[in-house]
Amino acid sequence: MAELVFSQSDFCPDVVFGCGQTFRFHRDAEGVWSGTAHGVPVECVPSGDDVVFRAEGPKDQWLRYTDMDRNYDTLFEDADDVLARALQHGKGLRVLRQEPFETLISFIISANNNIPRISGIIERLCAVCWPDHPNPAPFPSPEQIAALSEVDLRALGAGYRAAYIRESAMRAADTDFAELSGLPYPKVREALLAFKGVGPKVADCIALFGLGKTEAFPVDVWVRRILEQLYGVRGTAAEMRRFAEERYGQHAGIAQQYLFHYARSHLERGT
DNA sequence: GCGCAGGGGGTCG
């Protein structure tokens, strides 16, 4: 059993698990977070200023998963005022290095959807693929999901995404994600866009959260609000990505998570 | 209290 102790100023579970990068973690009344990753249960227990992260498996794997093997202090040393505020507000945020296939399916489900419903669909998806498995069931393999029919998937509440999930699972069964993650970001993005149900925004989420491409900058409604309201940047998603690339560089995606988290707690809707 | 628009971390045709 690996047991890692982090300072909450480096890894704050409420922020890490609550900021929407993953949909499989739940918080109990005491503030304990639990979920799964790499096929095993994960538990995160706050204790004072620290947090204890527990899961079966090698320590290195979990240092990588939590992104605690990256130094965040030196990522944005020349941050502008907006980002500096977001960094301060999101202290303890980390961009998890999640598994590619889980990220692919999860973010296909996330499109035009809301978080409670996304979590529910994923939870039921895991449950049907792992009958008799004690909770929390691991995320299914591509083959397990491809074995489900579109009707099965609709019954989970996936709606019109059922066909996308099925087709993408079949394609994923023939995809070497380890090899893919070795390619440069533009190639990765292009490859991801070939999956059904994966458009520009979802492709960038998968590249960032699942394939370690920290320069990927997902432009969603919240990031759009930030760029419009706080930077005065208007235009297409592509123009906003270009702005982010110039402004934040190769870790634009990590900046995006801080901005996203900041936006959701500070900005008004409807612009 | 119920019932019905409105909208949600977009994508496809």
Place this chain on the structure above:
DNA sequence: CGACCCCCTGCG
């Protein structure tokens, strides 16, 4: 550009 599953919220 408009439709799209489904759930949840807000108002009347």
